[in-house]
Amino acid sequence: MTTLGFGSLPVDTTTTAPAALLTPRTLDEALRMLAGGDAAPVGGGVAHVLRRHDHLAPAAAKLVSVAGLPGFGDITVHAEHVTIGAGVRLGALAADERLARLWPVVTEAAGSVATGRIRRLVTLGGNIAARDESHDPPVALTAVGAALAVRGATGARTLAVTEADRLRPDELIEHVRLPLPTARTGSAYEKFLVRGVWEYACVNVAAAVALAEDGTVRQLALAVGSVAGGPVAVDLMGLTGVRPDRHLVAAAADRAAAGTTPYSDVTGSAAYKTRMIAEFSRRALISAIRRAEAPEGEDR
Amino acid sequence: MTDPLIPFSPHDTHASEPEARKVMSLPLRFRLNQEDVEIHVQDPTVPLLDVLRGDLGLTGTKSGCAIGYCGACTVVVDGEAVPSCVQMAGLVEGRDVRTVEGLGGPDGLDPVQNAFVKCSGLQCGFCTPGHVMALRALLDEDPDPGEERLRETVDGNYCRCTGYVKILDSAREAVELERAARVAREAR
Numbered sequence: 001m002t003t004l005g006f007g008s009l010p011v012d013t014t015t016t017a018p019a020a021l022l023t024p025r026t027l028d029e030a031l032r033m034l035a036g037g038d039a040a041p042v043g044g045g046v047a048h049v050l051r052r053h054d055h056l057a058p059a060a061a062k063l064v065s066v067a068g069l070p071g072f073g074d075i076t077v078h079a080e081h082v083t084i085g086a087g088v089r090l091g092a093l094a095a096d097e098r099l100a101r102l103w104p105v106v107t108e109a110a111g112s113v114a115t116g117r118i119r120r121l122v123t124l125g126g127n128i129a130a131r132d133e134s135h136d137p138p139v140a141l142t143a144v145g146a147a148l149a150v151r152g153a154t155g156a157r158t159l160a161v162t163e164a165d166r167l168r169p170d171e172l173i174e175h176v177r178l179p180l181p182t183a184r185t186g187s188a189y190e191k192f193l194v195r196g197v198w199e200y201a202c203v204n205v206a207a208a209v210a211l212a213e214d215g216t217v218r219q220l221a222l223a224v225g226s227v228a229g230g231p232v233a234v235d236l237m238g239l240t241g242v243r244p245d246r247h248l249v250a251a252a253a254d255r256a257a258a259g260t261t262p263y264s265d266v267t268g269s270a271a272y273k274t275r276m277i278a279e280f281s282r283r284a285l286i287s288a289i290r291r292a293e294a295p296e297g298e299d300r
Numbered sequence: 301m302t303d304p305l306i307p308f309s310p311h312d313t314h315a316s317e318p319e320a321r322k323v324m325s326l327p328l329r330f331r332l333n334q335e336d337v338e339i340h341v342q343d344p345t346v347p348l349l350d351v352l353r354g355d356l357g358l359t360g361t362k363s364g365c366a367i368g369y370c371g372a373c374t375v376v377v378d379g380e381a382v383p384s385c386v387q388m389a390g391l392v393e394g395r396d397v398r399t400v401e402g403l404g405g406p407d408g409l410d411p412v413q414n415a416f417v418k419c420s421g422l423q424c425g426f427c428t429p430g431h432v433m434a435l436r437a438l439l440d441e442d443p444d445p446g447e448e449r450l451r452e453t454v455d456g457n458y459c460r461c462t463g464y465v466k467i468l469d470s471a472r473e474a475v476e477l478e479r480a481a482r483v484a485r486e487a488r
Contacts, residue, residue: 018344021390023393042388044388044391045391046388048388049346049347049386049387049388050367051345052343052347053347053366057347063344111457117368117374119370120380120382291389
């Protein structure tokens, strides 16, 4: 949530010791460190520096640097899915041309975070694990049906992006797995900033549309951020099988507005945000449909 | 021997202050303006900005917003312009850091600095080191950036005095001066 808070009072440094920074060389080593208790992973480190800036105690006594672990910085296109390493910087994610062709919603969301220089530091895993409902990449990843490949000392499991709150302190996001889009799929991201710069979104919406051969909607997804419990995957049950016209767009946008609970803050009142969720859902859906309808090989 | 698992505790009364610092603090080694430096920090989450200004006395890098947005504190880490106020110092271990103090040329100033002087691309000057370092990183990566990339780079630094016109003039001039400097180097 975006507030106009001035931070809490300075931490009593007589009781709060600074954290130690550990740099494991392998994933197993990292997981052992996290399993030892009172440890937290560090990606790009931005959130940890800002905690200190806000006079908050360190996230844990031991900070485990994970962005440089083998494979964590890779984006790999497989035969049936794409994996994005948790250590991939948002700047690199936004600039990936293969992903921009497959799922532009993801590269657009990554490229809309903060500023270019902050995007050079922030990792995808850190951005997701921070569980801030305003963060952009989780909204886009929710719309495309991505999964989090999570690993702990006792084993691996898969979580939906919306289940990131179930991450245990001894677990680490290893990579994010995205399905490959089918033919005639389009996706788009819309982020509404009240002032235009230097702030969190008022609302952020991701849309993905897959068309059948006859041009009707085969699959439809909308995800909304900056709302309670966000990102929220909007329930669009019953809206497929029809032509992607303005009636469908309006019906889906209405569902997005009705199915989400925004909160009032410095970027707008809850009532205003509900109207903006409808408006930006329309815009995201229209862009996604246009891309889905574009001939193969054109900008999707 | 330093054990990074044991953080420095201000409560530690068993050792004298310098002894406690030596034993309990975290050693940090990195390349700074083409020299190896080794210092000790008590907290790895301290921003690189504070280490540069406070521990190393390099006050050319300015602290503006301190939350990563204004660009005044921009330094170059491994060739990339980053806001040093949100760059965790512990994570620069073993990396290459350049600050405005590390810039220079045959006539004392870097071509980017000369461009700002020539075009009067500043008023109060507080944001200038950040502009200079961001443009330096851009020109190192792409000696002939187009107008769009120049604007994108300048956009990362807030200036509250100018209207950006002369800063953009300076950025364009920097490209020209950099080209001339390269030609001069090749002729030698």
